Amino acid sequence: MTKILVDGVEVDVPGDFTLLQACEQAGVEVPRFCYHERLSIAGNCRMCLVEVKGGPPKPQASCAMSVKDLRPGPNGAPPEVLTKSPMVKKAREGVMEFLLINHPLDCPICDQGGECDLQDQALVFGVDSSRYHENKRAVEDKYIGVLVKTEMNRCIHCTRCVRFTAEVAGTGDMGAIGRGEDMEITTYLESAMTSELQGNVADLCPVGALLPKPQSFRARPWEYQKTETIDVMDALGSAIRVDSRGREVMRILPRINDLVNEEWISDKARQIVDGLKTQRLDRPYIRENGRLRPASWREALAAVAAKTKATSPSRIGALVGDLAAVEETFALKLLAQQLGTPNLDCRQDGAKLDPKFGRASYLFNATIAGIEQAGAALIIGANPRKESPVLNARIRKRWLKGDFKISLVGERADLTYGYDYLGAGPESLLQFIRSAKPAERLLVVVGQGALARDDGEAALTLAAQAAQSLGGLSDGWNGFSVLHTAAARVGALDLGFTPGAGGLDARAMAKTGALDLIFNLGADEIAIEPGAFVVYIGAHGDRGAHRADVILPGAAYTEKSGLYVNTEGRVQRAFRVVFPPGEAREDWAVLRALSGALGNPLPFDSLAALRRRLVETHPHFAQVDEIAEGESAQIVALANHPAVAMKDPFVPAIQNFYFTNPIARASAVMAECSALAQGRFAQAAE
Amino acid sequence: MSTRRLAEDQPASFEFTPENKAWLETQIAKYPDGRQASMVVPALWQAQKQNDNWLPQAAIEKVADALGMAKIRVLEIATFYSMFNLEPVGKYFIQLCGTTPCLLAGSDEIIEVLQRRVGPQRRVTDDGLFSWIEVECLGACCNAPMVQINDDYYEDLTAENFEKLLDNLAAGRPVKIGSQIGRVSSEPVGKLTSLTSFYGDGAK
Numbered sequence: 001m002t003k004i005l006v007d008g009v010e011v012d013v014p015g016d017f018t019l020l021q022a023c024e025q026a027g028v029e030v031p032r033f034c035y036h037e038r039l040s041i042a043g044n045c046r047m048c049l050v051e052v053k054g055g056p057p058k059p060q061a062s063c064a065m066s067v068k069d070l071r072p073g074p075n076g077a078p079p080e081v082l083t084k085s086p087m088v089k090k091a092r093e094g095v096m097e098f099l100l101i102n103h104p105l106d107c108p109i110c111d112q113g114g115e116c117d118l119q120d121q122a123l124v125f126g127v128d129s130s131r132y133h134e135n136k137r138a139v140e141d142k143y144i145g146v147l148v149k150t151e152m153n154r155c156i157h158c159t160r161c162v163r164f165t166a167e168v169a170g171t172g173d174m175g176a177i178g179r180g181e182d183m184e185i186t187t188y189l190e191s192a193m194t195s196e197l198q199g200n201v202a203d204l205c206p207v208g209a210l211l212p213k214p215q216s217f218r219a220r221p222w223e224y225q226k227t228e229t230i231d232v233m234d235a236l237g238s239a240i241r242v243d244s245r246g247r248e249v250m251r252i253l254p255r256i257n258d259l260v261n262e263e264w265i266s267d268k269a270r271q272i273v274d275g276l277k278t279q280r281l282d283r284p285y286i287r288e289n290g291r292l293r294p295a296s297w298r299e300a301l302a303a304v305a306a307k308t309k310a311t312s313p314s315r316i317g318a319l320v321g322d323l324a325a326v327e328e329t330f331a332l333k334l335l336a337q338q339l340g341t342p343n344l345d346c347r348q349d350g351a352k353l354d355p356k357f358g359r360a361s362y363l364f365n366a367t368i369a370g371i372e373q374a375g376a377a378l379i380i381g382a383n384p385r386k387e388s389p390v391l392n393a394r395i396r397k398r399w400l401k402g403d404f405k406i407s408l409v410g411e412r413a414d415l416t417y418g419y420d421y422l423g424a425g426p427e428s429l430l431q432f433i434r435s436a437k438p439a440e441r442l443l444v445v446v447g448q449g450a451l452a453r454d455d456g457e458a459a460l461t462l463a464a465q466a467a468q469s470l471g472g473l474s475d476g477w478n479g480f481s482v483l484h485t486a487a488a489r490v491g492a493l494d495l496g497f498t499p500g501a502g503g504l505d506a507r508a509m510a511k512t513g514a515l516d517l518i519f520n521l522g523a524d525e526i527a528i529e530p531g532a533f534v535v536y537i538g539a540h541g542d543r544g545a546h547r548a549d550v551i552l553p554g555a556a557y558t559e560k561s562g563l564y565v566n567t568e569g570r571v572q573r574a575f576r577v578v579f580p581p582g583e584a585r586e587d588w589a590v591l592r593a594l595s596g597a598l599g600n601p602l603p604f605d606s607l608a609a610l611r612r613r614l615v616e617t618h619p620h621f622a623q624v625d626e627i628a629e630g631e632s633a634q635i636v637a638l639a640n641h642p643a644v645a646m647k648d649p650f651v652p653a654i655q656n657f658y659f660t661n662p663i664a665r666a667s668a669v670m671a672e673c674s675a676l677a678q679g680r681f682a683q684a685a686e
Numbered sequence: 687m688s689t690r691r692l693a694e695d696q697p698a699s700f701e702f703t704p705e706n707k708a709w710l711e712t713q714i715a716k717y718p719d720g721r722q723a724s725m726v727v728p729a730l731w732q733a734q735k736q737n738d739n740w741l742p743q744a745a746i747e748k749v750a751d752a753l754g755m756a757k758i759r760v761l762e763i764a765t766f767y768s769m770f771n772l773e774p775v776g777k778y779f780i781q782l783c784g785t786t787p788c789l790l791a792g793s794d795e796i797i798e799v800l801q802r803r804v805g806p807q808r809r810v811t812d813d814g815l816f817s818w819i820e821v822e823c824l825g826a827c828c829n830a831p832m833v834q835i836n837d838d839y840y841e842d843l844t845a846e847n848f849e850k851l852l853d854n855l856a857a858g859r860p861v862k863i864g865s866q867i868g869r870v871s872s873e874p875v876g877k878l879t880s881l882t883s884f885y886g887d888g889a890k
Contacts, residue, residue, distance in 0.1 A: 172756030177765040182689045188758040189692070189743070 002067050003078040010078065015068035019060070019081055020048055022067050028083050031092065031121045033099075033206045034158035035063035038262060039167060045099070045158050047121065049091040054079030059091040096126035102137040102181075103207070104153045112208030114221040118156065139184055144174070145192035146672045147199050147267055148210050155185050155209035161201040168264065169195035170396050170416030185209070192676055196389035196657055199270040203253065203263075214271055214669045215251050219243075228255055230564055230574040231269040232323050232557045233664065234388045235484030236368070237566030238265045242558055242577040249276050249558050249577055259369045260566065266389040267673060268657065268664055275667030279541045281553040282582025292551065297583065301597035304535050304550050308339065308598055311517045311533075317343035317509040320497055321522030321538065322486030322661055325562025325574065326621060327607065328537075328554075328587035329492045330614050332521050334602050335595055342503030343515060346492030348526040349653065350507045351448050352456030353482065353489075355496050357638050360630025361460065362493050364568040365478035366443050367627065372398050374479065376439035378470070379419070380429060380463050381410040381650030382447020386657040387485050388567070392416065395445075405439065407432065410449060410650040424649030426455070429462050438471040443479045448653035451482075454646070461643035468639040473632050480635045484567040485653050485660065487557075491565035494618060520544050521587065522554065524662045537590050539580070542662035552594070553584035556663060560586040561607060563614075569627045571620065690765050692743050693773035700744035706732055710752060722753045726763050729753060730770055739779055739836070740771040768821065776810045776817035778855050781834040785823035791830035795845045803852060815856055828872035829865055842867045842875075 002015045006026035013022045018041070023030045033045035043064035050062040054070040062081070070079035082088060100122065107113045139152040157176065162185065165173040173193040176183050187193055193201075202210045224243035231238040231252070238261035241253045251273055254265040284300035285292040295303075308316070318336045320329050329346065336344050347353065353362040366374060371394045384392040392415060398404050399417040406419035409429045422428045444467045450459040464480060466472060472479035484490060499505050509515055512529040520528070522538040528547050536548035539556040558577040565571050580586065585593075588610055595602040604610040615621055620628035658674035659665050702710060710729060714722055726749065733745040741764055750760040764770045771779070782800060784793050800818045810817040818833075826832045829841030833848075840851060840863065847866040854861045869875055 166756075172758060175756075175758035175762045177758075177762055178690055179766045184689070186758075188756070188761055 004067050004070065005078050005080040007081070007083055013067055015066065017067045019050060019052070019062035019065050019067060019070075023050070023062060023081060023083060030062055030083060031125050032063060033117060033121075033156060034160060036160055036163075036204065039160060039163040039204075042159050042163065045156065046095045047092065047099070047125075049088060049095065051082040051085045051087045051091075052079065053082070059087060092125040093127050096122055097131070099156050100126065100130065101132050102153075103156060104136065106154070110151070110154065110208040111211045111216060112154075112205075116208060117206035137181060142184075142186045143190045143192070144187045144210075145198055145213075146669065146676055147213055147271055148193070148202050149213040149216055151209055151211065152184065152186075153209075154207045156207055157183055157185065158206055159185070160204040160206070161185060161210055164201055164204055165193065165195060165198070167400070168200075168393050168397070169197045170393070171195040173198070174201070194677075196266050196268070196385065197264055197393060199267045200254070200264050212251065212271070214274065219245055219250050224250060225577075227575055227577040229558070229577065230572045231265060232487035232564060232574070233266065233268045233272065233661065234390075235487050235489060235567040236260060236388045236391055237487065237564055237570060237572050238269055238390055240265060240269060244558075244577050247578050247581075249273055259367070260570070261390045262394075264390050264393060268660070268670065271669045271673070272663050272667045274669055275540075275663040275665070276556050276558060278668070279662070279666035280556075280581050280584070281539060281541055281545060281551055282580075282584050283553060284583065285545075285548070285551040287549045292548070297552075297593070300550050300552060301594060304552075304594060305597040305599075307517055307533050307535075307550075313340035314342075315516040316341040316519070317504060317515045317517070317532075318345075318519040319348060319506055319509065319521065319523040319526065320344075320346040320488060320492050321348065321520070321524055321544070322488050323557055323663070324488040324492070324521050324587065325557075325560060325564060326488075326491040326495065326571075327562050327610050327614065328521060328591060329488065329497055330495055330618075331588045331591040331602060331604075331610060332519060333495055333497055335519070335591055338595065338598075338600055338602075342500030343509055344497050344503060345499055345506035345509065346489060346497040347452075348506045348523045349448060349452040349486075350456070350505070351451040351489075352453075352460060353451060353493060354457075354498060355493050357460075358630060358634030359494070359569065359628070360478065360480065360632065360634040361464075361638050362482050362484075362490065363627075363630045364445075364481040364483060364566075365630050365632075365635075366481045367568045368394055370477075371395055371443060372401075373441060373477070374398060374404070374443035375441035375471070376404060377406045377443040377445065378432070378466055378472075379406065379408045379410065379415075379445045380447065380466070381450025381459065381652070382445055382483050383411065383413045383415070383449070383652040383654065384445065384447075384483060385413065385415050386652065386654045387447060387483055389657075391483070391567075407436075410447065411652050413652070425647055426459060426462060426645030426650075427647060429459075429466065430645070433462065433466050433469055436470055438469065440471055441474065441477050441479060442467065442470050442472040444470075444472045444481060446480075446482045447650070448483070448485050450650045452653060453648070453651075455644070457641075458643040458645040459650075461638060461641045462645060464635045464639035464641075465643070467635055473635060478630065478632045478635065482567065487564050487566070490567060490569060491563065491571075494565055494569075494620070520548070521591075522662075537587055538662070539584065540662035540666050542665055544662070552590050553580070553582070554587040554590055555580040555584060559584075560588075562588075563611075563621055563624070569630065571624050571626060571628075573624050690768075690772055692746075693740070696743045698744070700733070700737065700742055700748050702733070702748065703736060706736055714752070723755050723759070725753055726755065726760060727767070730760070730764055734770060738777075739775050740773060773808065774810055774817075776804075777815050778835050780804070780816060780818035781821045781824070782818055783822070783824045783826070783830070783832055783834075784820040787823075787827035788830040788832060792844070793831035796831050796833065796843050796848055799845050799848050799852075803849070813856075816852070826872075829869075838863045841865045842869065 011026045032048040034042045048062045049059035142150045162174045231240045239255035239257035256263045286295040408419045446463040467480040510528045512531040515532045524542040524544040537552045559580040658670040664670045729749045750757045804816045832841040842865045
């Protein structure tokens with residue numbers, strides 16, 4: 001630790017801290033554009049200049065000079081940083097004047113206006129007028145993809161976007177061509193960015209040069225109602241802020257949560273906004289003569305009640321989809337218990353995860369932040385880049401630090417980091433377990449691609465064996481990590497929403513003739529064969545609704561408060577941003593009303609009462625933002641199961657990153673991204 | 687200098703000659719594993735030399751592939767350094783220094799010759815022999831005005847001797863590199879005007 005004076009306040013900071021960090025430690029704000037905590041240091045905007053005593057006698061870029069670069073005074077007095085001296089004031093004014101030389105004065109028509117770093121800092125640190133009378137520089141706008149719009153006159157060359165794509169996203173999409181005044185930020189010859197995290201460059205841009213394209217010219221930042229909630233597009237549970245205006249969700253931004261998503265979110269989490277407005281089920285429907293007709297709630301519930309009463313309990317089933325919150329899953333489970341059916345399942349993809357093996361058997365036990373502590377990694381049947389891009393960035397972050405050997409069993413893919421390819425199927429994994437040397441703190445990532453198949457249990461067992469024998473289990477380290485793709489899955493498994501004694505699983509339920517009545521709570525990734533009477537409770541007119549006999553309109557994730565459990569087992573709360581459209585209601589309320597129509601109301605009348613009931617039976621749901629850890633012993637027990645795996649290669653769980661759920665499939669922006677990713681989209685003309 | 691873009695007309699492909707390929711391989715092998723990107727400037731330079739002194743898009747992509755770099759990284763380098771020509775140049779590529787010392791010594795006369803005989807900047811003559819561009823100081827101010835033609839400097843130019851130089855080049859006759867008025871490197875043009883005696887000789 002090194003002592004340093006910041007504006008006369010002494011702080012004790014590690015020697016490798018930068019002056020800027022030391023200033024922050026002392027509570028002094030230093031303006032900056034290019035510096036970003038999670039990116040490498042560029043030192044090119046010069047806005048963070050400070051005056052130092054004990055260093056060079058000229059303004060110093062505080063982001064690029066570390067505390068240990070400064071000398072103490074002759075009598076051992078600590079070095080000093082001044083951020084309010086006349087020299088600093090003049091330096092900042094000078095830098096700001098230079099930045100503004102070529103920056104257009106188009107704030108009134110700029111979408112960044114109101115949340116623009118340059119605007120704010122010009123107000124605080126700049127001067128009131130310009131001495132510049134020459135022509136401003138003009139730069140061609142670039143096409144860099146469907147999610148980010150460019151307005152390159154505004155660019156101040158901080159290179160945050162370049163560093164982000166090179167370091168965090170790992171695709172190296174963006175760069176700076178030319179030099180000096182002619183420097184331009186662009187992708188390679190107007191090609192679209194290829195990263196699943198590309199939307200983040202618009203957040204990083206301190207000015208209005210890179211802006212989210214779908215939100216162009218829609219609203220001003222001060223018009224938004226801001227709600228902090230949780231993303232459900234993948235099982236990571238990224239912290240997001242949903243901005244709404246009136247009854248409309250306008251945009252989604254990441255929030256900082258170092259334990260989960262740092263400050264990134266995937267493009268799917270960010271840009272499914274338009275999917276929340278299209279293909280919505282805003283009133284109940286009943287199928288008559290093969291066609292769905294709009295109906296009233298009373299009619300629809302009566303139709304369901306009549307069918308339920310006419311069906312024997314063993315012929316009734318309940319399915320939970322990928323976006324359901326814990327509360328409605330719990331309500332559906334209570335309803336199923338009332339009806340007396342053992343046919344429950346939340347694993348519509350057929351994944352062989354089961355609470356009977358213990359909670360550790362289906363959690364990402366290493367935790368997301370724990371990836372950075374891992375010593376080596378083994379990825380089994382997963383493509384983390386598609387299944388959870390932000391988590392993939394975390395693996396890449398660990399890989400960039402070096403000394404991190406990654407091995408992969410499954411399908412070859414560009415994961416943005418290097419790995420040893422072991423083979424396609426279980427036998428390669430088996431061979432690796434037998435021959436590989438144990439590593440310290442091995443991270444075993446098991447994807448749904450390895451589990452959602454007939455021998456999924458064997459794959460799970462093999463993964464546990466790998467963790468056990470190759471260094472995945474040690475004191476304070478449980479590297480056995482299941483990477484989920486569905487936000488609802490862990491919560492539903494926690495609730496034990498799996499077939500009871502003699503019950504059918506999802507795939508068996510979907511077969512013709514298996515059941516007569518299926519309650520489908522937003523399960524759209526499973527094809528229910530003709531035969532059964534399907535009651536679909538969900539928000540979007542997707543596959544589930546097309547197959548339904550009665551549709552009870554529910555709420556999308558931005559329209560309901562609820563708990564979600566992410567892939568590492570972290571319980572998180574999502575909050576309602578806007579109300580569901582039309583006659584749609586929150587799903588738990590739909591189930592409560594349905595139970596009323598069946599003549600046996602569920603024992604709660606409010607979400608709070610439902611939550612109380614939930615916590616009584618499952619106390620860990622009360623620990624919001626916490627992880628109830630799984631026990632390593634459960635992995636050891638799992639590893640001791642006999643495992644006979646098939647020879648088929650593992651197929652990744654997600655084929656098309658942009659179309660994994662009904663909301664994403666309803667989004668035109670996602671469709672555009674998907675078309676681009678498939679290479680079918682004609683590149684924008686020069 | 688102005689914004690530099692790749693040429694409109696691009697060849698469909700670019701392939702290193704067998705010799706250059708072998709050269710590239712031996713050079714790449716000199717760099718430690720994972721540091722091959724350091725090789726990018728020599729690789730581009732070799733590609734440019736092979737391709738009549740200019741870099742097509744295909745060559746940029748070839749170099750990116752060879753060194754395992756993102757294409758944009760190589761494009762950054764190619765657009766940053768003015769020594770990489772992004773569009774075709776004449777067989778004799780004339781870089782004229784127009785910075786202050788050359789201008790004071792009469793580079794505008796040379797420019798006039800170039801405009802008359804070669805045409806506007808960055809345009810190759812119909813016979814493919816010449817193209818020219820004005821550049822910043824080439825560091826031969828003592829011998830101003832001067833041009834660089836391909837790899838060599840031609841100094842102490844006047845409108846007359848420069849025209850003759852161009853004639854000789856066009857006709858394929860041998861030309862003199864360096865000063866065109868016969869002085870050796872940057873010695874004084876006439877007689878010595880200073881340091882005419884050894885130290886102490888002049889003291890009385």
